[in-house]
Amino acid sequence: MNADVWRKCLEVQVGASRRETERLLVVLGEIEDRALAVKDGYPSLYSYLTGTLGFSEVEAVIHLKAARAGRHYPALRRLLRRGTLSLSTLAAIGPHLCRDNWKTLTKMTAGMPIADVRRILASLDPKAEPRQAVRYAGPECGPARDAGPSTPPLPRRVEIAFGADEEFLDQLERARALLRSKYPSGKFEDLFAEAIEALVQKAEKRSLGRPRAPRWNRIGVERPQGARYVPQKVRAEVWKRDGGRCVYEGRDGLRCTETTRLEFDHLVPWALGGTSHDSRNIRLMCRVHNQARIPGELLPNRRAQESLGPIADPGGP
Ligand SMILES: [Zn+2]
Structure with missing residues (x-):
């Protein structure tokens, strides 16, 4: 096939893929609205998508947010089908839409790179919670350099991000100062590891039936x-x-x-x-x-x- 045919093929496939995505969002909206995944034994539709249907966590979140937005504003699904609005943008703006702003916000963000969309959303709500995220660190994970075939891989490192208020930060700094002799490096990882271990022990005791006396x-x-x-x-x-x-x-x-x-x-x-x-x-x-x-x-x-x-x-x- 010559180059033009390949280009035509791509356009046809992209169109078909958008139509399929629109249909998928309709189905997801119905399944969620009827609580079918919960009735079938899943803790949530998200669990069904990630646990059984092979969605990654990110894919599941994006599809669910987009499905909810499309359910409230069906016109947005049509924009998705036409390629005016991307799935990522629909998912990003979805939670911010209301009857008064959905047309303006959609027009403003259509065709825009997702980083710019996020900037616009942040400017609309300066108090918006920073995104909670866990990301695997790159180059230092995997087997050690020059390691032999029998050397076990190094434990993977992760980067964790979340938002908190200034009171939380004050408490964190206070803990760091108080524990300086135990953890001279002052690494947040050491402080959180100790705090989370204590929290898990406390929660396990509660779960196993040693709650506060009635x-x-x-x-x-x-x-x-x-x-x-x-x-x-x-x-x-x-x-x-x-x-x-x-x-x-x-x-x-x-x-x-x-x-x-x-x-x-x-x-x-x-x-x-x-x-x-x-x-x-x-x-x-x-x-x-x-x-x-x-x-x-x-x-x-x-x-x-x-x-x-x-x-x-x-x-x-
Ligand atoms: Zn359950």
Whole structure:
């Protein structure tokens, strides 16, 4: 084929690709609006895209933001199809759009390099939160220079960025000064490593059922009969049994993969007489699935609930 034919091919393929992207955004908008991924057992549509459909984290975020913007302003999807607006720009301006500014902002940013779009968005909202990001450092990762084939690769280094207020910075500088003798270099990495380790230990203790004593214990009064509070022993038992992971099962028995933001949920609701003192009536659920009460849908693990039969609260210890 000659050069002109290749050029024509490229134009045709780009047009087709834009039409496909527009359709993809429509579908993503519908799936999210109907909470289908959550019902199917994923903690979010983002998890479905990255965990099952092979999207990278960045691709998933861009498509989801663009799909939301397109759902609210369908005209933007048409601009995407025509090539007037890029997917990245649509995703970037999406969260900033409102009825009053969407036409102006779209016109202003169409065809503009994404760095300029971000500058415009930052000028619209000077208090905008700096982007949170994790990036793998380049040249120093990988095997050491001159290393033999049996030498294990060096641990990878990452660069982490996030925004914070001045109070946070003051606290950070204070910690650096107080710990100067322990960490003479004053590296943020050392301070954060110690702080995060303490935070993780604290959070693990809570998850495993050693939370702050309930109010009736602290003020020395007797725990009320049938209390909703799940005792430490039951929490530890449930955590171990459920493997520290949400037990929600979606379509085809697909189990949710969420291992953070977990809650101890009553299978038979406490308000309906379900006990907090029998691990068979408690399960681990992520916040999304615990709070998702979708009319007409199968409740999480209904099968398990039915197989257990009634579990009434004996009144508590
Ligand atoms: Zn879940």
